[in-house]
Amino acid sequence: DAKTTQPTSMDCAEGRAANLPCNHSTISGNEYVYWYRQIHSQGPQYIIHGLKNNETNEMASLIITEDRKSSTLILPHATLRDTAVYYCIVSSNDYKLSFGAGTTVTVRA
């Protein structure tokens, strides 16, 4: 699976959009981009995934660049409950996900 690079940490203001970047320059054609998050001491939670097209669900939007070498997770209106570690994962395997260190996002009032 392709390696991903994420910033170690980032802050955002409550009520504002949070834009989380992820680089995956070695991604191959059949690899999906997944985003999960882990709120302190809890199990990870699936957020969204995509292959080529931008995706949106009730939690977030995923923007994938045309060359697929990077993506951005957008939390449209961040709340204090969105404070968590966010993992960007690239995988073509139906069963294996490789969780790196992720981005620690702190939402401030």
Added chain:
Amino acid sequence: NAGVTQTPKFQVLKTGQSMTLQCAQDMNHNSMYWYRQDPGMGLRLIYYSASEGTTDKGEVPNGYNVSRLNKREFSLRLESAAPSQTSVYFCASSVGRLAKNIQYFGAGTRLSVL
């Protein structure tokens, strides 16, 4: 609908003791997983079961055994616990191959080996 349930939530063992971590899901999922998470690190896959009756090694299988008891249950056994196995253990499940890797996680078991 409880999702993925793990027992126990906390456990303290002495070096050399054995124990089994239990996991059950009520979502009729085909695939189940065991991960460990050490402090400040991401999750690492120990074993997974793509479907009932099959199990496969993940990234860090040494020191562990698993049993897919039935479609609902997937247990993780430590035969002779070591301090290096002190960690938080997460079980997860997913529909399976056609639904891609959308995994649902339990709340975790916090294990300390002294």
